[in-house]
């Protein structure tokens with residue numbers, strides 16, 4: 001029987017089978033024979049050991065489409081990063097960090113700003129301009145007033161989406177609105193897991209519709225980019241590329257160089273100043289890190 005790992009904790013994997021049942025599985029044999037660790041999001045073959053207790057064993061991990069490190073999850077189609085237009089004010093530096101991390105891992109990102117009931121159109125246009133110029137799809141919602149929800153529903157339908165965003169922007173409200181059933185399924189899983197008495201927050205996928213999964217990402221506020229040469233950072237700001245042919249030097253990092261197509265594009269308003277400023281900050285941060 002095939003299924004999908006929704007959660008892994010203390011050597012147990014919770015596998016949702018095609019019939020919707022959730023099996024508590026071990027992965028005996030897999031580590032020893034293949035030396036691969038099952039990941040949340042993995043599609044797996046299981047054998048049922050106990051049909052009433054819903055216990056099983058994972059026999060095989062089916063080929064992965066991808067495997068992210070942060071968050072640790074396999075077979076992700078896209079990320080949806082949620083901020084609010086206000087309350088709390090969007091921290092665009094944090095957003096740009098997240099975008100870099102997803103670019104590195106080659107995951108397409110969609111950006112959504114929630115709580116549009118609290119601000120005017122002007123703020124929306126400002127935010128849309130910054131990120132649409134960078135090539136990211138931008139959505140606006142009010143989960144309170146149920147605006148823009150249909151578009152998000154269409155976006156996640158049939159896909160596995162990593163949902164990320166700082167505290168208080170409306171992630172839970174959005175998830176519950178998309179699929180009221182998600183709450184119920186949370187209950188089922190945590191009930192089983194409480195027996196293990198583990199309190200740490202783990203990554204968990206929620207089945208919220210046919211072939212549709214979402215994962216809430218823990219630890220979003222402490223996001224930092226690591227293990228990157230500062231000279232490579234520019235490759236993860238996708239909007240720079242079109243202007244790099246106007247840089248004088250091959251490998252221009254678009255900071256101190258005098259003749260630079262990217263800097264020109266910033267002064268002409270073709271690249272957002274805000275994005276470029278965050279690029280400089282992150283560049284500096286990576287450069288300092290390398291000194292130690």
Ligand SMILES: Nc1nc2c(ncn2[C@@H]2O[C@H](COP(=O)(O)OP(=O)(O)OP(=O)(O)O)[C@@H](O)[C@H]2O)c(=O)[nH]1
Nearest residue numbers: 114115118142143144166167168169170171172173
């Ligand atoms: N004005 C307004 N408030 C909203 C909207 N969506 C959510 N809120 C409020 O914002 C607060 C936070 O919402 P949550 O859904 O709990 O946010 P969260 O992102 O899940 O927060 P964490 O659980 O801390 O990660 C709640 O008081 C919501 O009522 C919205 O569209 N407009």
Ligand SMILES: [Zn+2]
Nearest residue numbers: 247252254260
């Ligand atoms: Zn340049």
